[in-house]
Amino acid sequence: MELLGYILQQCINGLQLGAVYALIALGYTMVYGVLRLINFAHGDIFMLGAFIAYYLISRFSLPIYVVFALTMLCTALAGYIIEKVAYKPLRNAPRISLLITAVGVSLFLEYFLSLKSVFTPNYIAFPRPFEVEAFDVFLFTVTNVQLIIFAITGTSLGLLYLLVYKTKKGTAMRAVSYDQEIASLMGINIDATISLTFIVGAALAGVGGILYGIAYPQINVFMGIMPGIKSFIAAVLGGIGIIHGAVLGGFIIGMSEVFVSAFLSSTFRDGVIFVILFLVLLLKPTGIFGKRIDKV
Amino acid sequence: MKKTLCICLVLLISLFCTGFSFAKDVVKIGLITPLTGDVKTFGESTKNAFNIALEEYAKTGKYKIVPIIADDRNDPTEGANAALKLISQDKVLAIVGPLTSKVAIPVSEIANSNKTPMISGTATSPKVTFSDGKRKPYVFRACYIDPFQGTIGANFAIKQLKVKTAAVLYDVGNDYSKGLAEYFKATFAKGGGNVVAYESYQKDDVDFSALITKVGMKKPEVIYVPDYYNKVALIAKQIREKGLKSALIGGDGWDSPELIKIAGNSIVGGSFTNHYSPDRKDPIADAFIKKYKEKFGNVPDALGALGYDSTVMLLKVLDNVKRPTQEEIMKALTTVKNFKGVTGRISFDKNGDAIKSAVILKVEKDGFKYLTTINP
Numbered sequence: 001m002e003l004l005g006y007i008l009q010q011c012i013n014g015l016q017l018g019a020v021y022a023l024i025a026l027g028y029t030m031v032y033g034v035l036r037l038i039n040f041a042h043g044d045i046f047m048l049g050a051f052i053a054y055y056l057i058s059r060f061s062l063p064i065y066v067v068f069a070l071t072m073l074c075t076a077l078a079g080y081i082i083e084k085v086a087y088k089p090l091r092n093a094p095r096i097s098l099l100i101t102a103v104g105v106s107l108f109l110e111y112f113l114s115l116k117s118v119f120t121p122n123y124i125a126f127p128r129p130f131e132v133e134a135f136d137v138f139l140f141t142v143t144n145v146q147l148i149i150f151a152i153t154g155t156s157l158g159l160l161y162l163l164v165y166k167t168k169k170g171t172a173m174r175a176v177s178y179d180q181e182i183a184s185l186m187g188i189n190i191d192a193t194i195s196l197t198f199i200v201g202a203a204l205a206g207v208g209g210i211l212y213g214i215a216y217p218q219i220n221v222f223m224g225i226m227p228g229i230k231s232f233i234a235a236v237l238g239g240i241g242i243i244h245g246a247v248l249g250g251f252i253i254g255m256s257e258v259f260v261s262a263f264l265s266s267t268f269r270d271g272v273i274f275v276i277l278f279l280v281l282l283l284k285p286t287g288i289f290g291k292r293i294d295k296v
Numbered sequence: 297m298k299k300t301l302c303i304c305l306v307l308l309i310s311l312f313c314t315g316f317s318f319a320k321d322v323v324k325i326g327l328i329t330p331l332t333g334d335v336k337t338f339g340e341s342t343k344n345a346f347n348i349a350l351e352e353y354a355k356t357g358k359y360k361i362v363p364i365i366a367d368d369r370n371d372p373t374e375g376a377n378a379a380l381k382l383i384s385q386d387k388v389l390a391i392v393g394p395l396t397s398k399v400a401i402p403v404s405e406i407a408n409s410n411k412t413p414m415i416s417g418t419a420t421s422p423k424v425t426f427s428d429g430k431r432k433p434y435v436f437r438a439c440y441i442d443p444f445q446g447t448i449g450a451n452f453a454i455k456q457l458k459v460k461t462a463a464v465l466y467d468v469g470n471d472y473s474k475g476l477a478e479y480f481k482a483t484f485a486k487g488g489g490n491v492v493a494y495e496s497y498q499k500d501d502v503d504f505s506a507l508i509t510k511v512g513m514k515k516p517e518v519i520y521v522p523d524y525y526n527k528v529a530l531i532a533k534q535i536r537e538k539g540l541k542s543a544l545i546g547g548d549g550w551d552s553p554e555l556i557k558i559a560g561n562s563i564v565g566g567s568f569t570n571h572y573s574p575d576r577k578d579p580i581a582d583a584f585i586k587k588y589k590e591k592f593g594n595v596p597d598a599l600g601a602l603g604y605d606s607t608v609m610l611l612k613v614l615d616n617v618k619r620p621t622q623e624e625i626m627k628a629l630t631t632v633k634n635f636k637g638v639t640g641r642i643s644f645d646k647n648g649d650a651i652k653s654a655v656i657l658k659v660e661k662d663g664f665k666y667l668t669t670i671n672p
Contacts, residue, residue, distance in 0.1 A: 002513075006509065006513055009509050010506055010509055010510075013503075013505035013506050013509060014506075016503075016505065017503055017505075116332070120332060121332045121333055121369060122332055122333060122334075122336050123333070123334045123526045125529075125554075125557065125558040132537050134537065134538075134539055141538070141539060143537055145537075212502075215503075216502035216503060216530060217530070217533065217558070218502065218526060218529070218530050218558065220334070222500075223502070225500075226500050257503075257506070258505070258506040259506075261506035261507055261510065262506045262509065262510050265495070265496070266495060266496060266497050266498070266501075266506070266507055267468055267496055267498075269498075270498070
C-alpha cells in the first residue's frame with residue numbers, strides 16, 4: 001500500500017513536469033511541421049515568458065489572468081518578430097542555413113538578455129501569485145500549484161486542438177505542413193500561416209514559462225536550455241510534426257525523469273532521457289505516431 | 297636549437313618585464329569573484345570588503361595598489377579565463393579569490409603553475425590547495441576545509457539536535473557540495489546515526505519533487521543540504537511543500553540574505569556551519585562591521601569578512617617583504633602565524649589551509665542567529 005502511494009505520488013510529480021514539457025514540445029513540433037525547421041530559439045522564448053511574467057507580477061502586481069494574457073501576447077510577438085527577422089529572409093536558402101540561424105538566434109537571446117542592463121545573468125526569485133496549499137487525496141498529496149498546471153495545460157491543449165482541427169486557419173496550417181507548394185496553389189497564404197504557427201507556438205511556450213516559474217520559483221536567462229532540449233526530445237519521441245505526439249512525448253519524458261530519479265538515481269536521469277532519444281532515432285526515427293519518412 | 301633559443305629569449309624578456317614593473321611603486325592585485333550569476337551576493341560582499349581593505353592600506357601602505365577585479369560568474373571556465381588574463385595580460389602580483397571551490401580549483405592550478413600567489417577567502421574544498429598527492433605551494437586560503445565543516449555539521453546533528461536518522465542531498469557536479477556531503481555522511485555514521493538517504497542532483501535542476509518524495513519515504517529527522525543559497529532555497533521550499541517536517545542543516549553556502557528572501561518560512565529553523573558571526577564580540581570584527589555598514593548599509597556576511605581577511609593578510613605580507621616578488625610573497629605567506637583577522641586568528645598549516653574555529657548559526661525570520669562556536 002505504501003509502495004502504491006509512493007508510485008502514485010511520483011506519477012503526480014511526473015505529470016507536473018510532463019505538462020510543462022508538453023507545452024514547449026508543441027512549439028517545436030508545430031514549427032517543424034510547417035517549416036521543417038528545428039527552432040532552437042524556442043527554449044529561450046519559454047525563458048522570455050517566465051521573465052515577462054516576473055516583471056508583470058513584481059512591478060505591476062497584476063492579477064494572474066492578466067499576467068497570462070499579457071505574457072502570451074508578448075511571447076507571441078517575440079515569436080512573430082523572430083520569424084520575420086531571422087527565418088523569413090532564408091525561406092529559399094538551404095535548410096542548414098536555417099538551422100544555424102536558429103542556433104544563432106538562441107545564443108543571441110540568451111546572451112543579449114543576460115546583459116546587466118537587460119535581465120542580468122542572476123538568479124531571480126519568481127514571486128508566486130498565491131500561497132501553496134497541499135491537499136491529501138486517497139494515497140497521495142496534490143498541491144494547488146499542480147492543479148493549476150494541469151488545468152492550464154489542459155485548457156491550452158484543448159484550445160490548440162480546436163484551432164488546428166476546427167478552424168480554417170488550422171486547416172491551412174495542416175495543409176502547409178502537408179505540402180507547401182500545393183497549399184499555395186490552393187490559395188493559402190504561406191507566409192501568414194507560418195507566422196501564425198510561430199505565434200501560437202511562442203504563446204504556448206510563454207504559458208509554459210509562467211507555469212515553470214510558479215512551480216520552481218527561481219528564474220535565470222539560461223533556464224530555457226535544458227527544458228528546451230528535453231522538450232525537443234519529447235517532440236522527436238512523439239513524432240516530430242505531429243501535435244498529439246508532442247503531448248504524449250512530453251508526458252513520457254516527464255514520467256521517465258521522475259521514475260528514474262525515484263527508482264534508480266537522479267544522476268542517471270538526463271542520461272536515460274538521451275538514451276531514449278538514441279533509441280527512437282535508431283529504431284523508429286519518425287517517432288511513436290510517425291507514419292512515413294517525410295520527403296525532402 | 298633555434299626554437300629553444302627563442303623560448304629562452306621570450307622567457308628572459310618576460311622575466312625582465314615583470315621585474316621592471318615591480319621597480320616602480322605600483323603593485324597590481326587581482327580579485328576574482330562572482331559578481332553575477334547564482335552566488336552574486338557572495339561576490340558583491342567580497343568585492344566591497346576587498347575595497348575597504350585597499351582603502352585602509354592606501355593610508356599607510358608602502359605601495360600604490362592597482363586593483364583589477366574580474367567576474368567569474370561562479371563558472372569554472374570563466375574563472376580560469378579571468379585568471380589567465382590577470383596573470384598574463386595584467387601581470388598581477390597576487391590574486392585574491394575565487395570564492396567557490398569549483399572555480400578555485402582550476403584557478404589554483406593556473407596560479408600555481410604560473411607561480412602567482414593566490415589566497416582564497418572561502419574555497420573550502422581540500423583540492424584547492426592540495427591535489428594528486430601534491431601541495432600547491434602558491435595557493436593559500438583563509439578558511440577551514442570541507443572535512444572539518446562536514447564533520448562539525450554531523451556532530452551538531454548528533455550531539456545538539458540529538459537525531460538518529462539523516463538524509464543528504466548534494467550537487468554531484470560541485471566539489472564543495474560533494475565534499476561536505478561525504479564527510480557529513482562518514483561522521484554521522486561513525487557517531488551512531490543512520491544515513492537513510494544519500495541522493496544527488498545536478499547543477500541546473502529545479503525540480504526536486506521525485507527526489508524529495510523518495511527521501512520523504514524514509515522519514516529522516518534531519519536533511520543535510522550542503523549547497524549555495526539559491527539552490528538551498530529552492531530545495532527547502534519543495535521539501536516543505538511535500539509536507540516533510542525534517543530539520544534542515546547545511547554549510548557556509550547558506551550565508552546570504554537571499555536565502556530567507558527566497559525560501560521564506562521553509563528555511564526558518566534550519567542551521568548551518570559558518571566561518572564567523574557578526575554577533576560575536578571582537579574589537580577587530582566590530583570595527584570592520586561598523587565600517588562596512590557605514591559604506592554599504594548592511595552587515596557583511598562571512599564571505600565579505602574572509603575576503604577582507606585575505607586581502608589584509610596579503611597586503612601586510614607585501615609590506616613586510618624586502619622585494620615584492622611573487623616568490624617572496626609566497627614564502628612570507630607560509631610563515632604567517634596568528635594573524636588577527638575579523639574571522640579570528642589565522643595560521644596556515646603545511647597545506648596552506650587556515651586552522652580556524654567554526655560557528656553554527658540558526659536561521660530565523662529576520663536573519664541568522666549565533667548558536668555556538670566549535671574549535672578544531
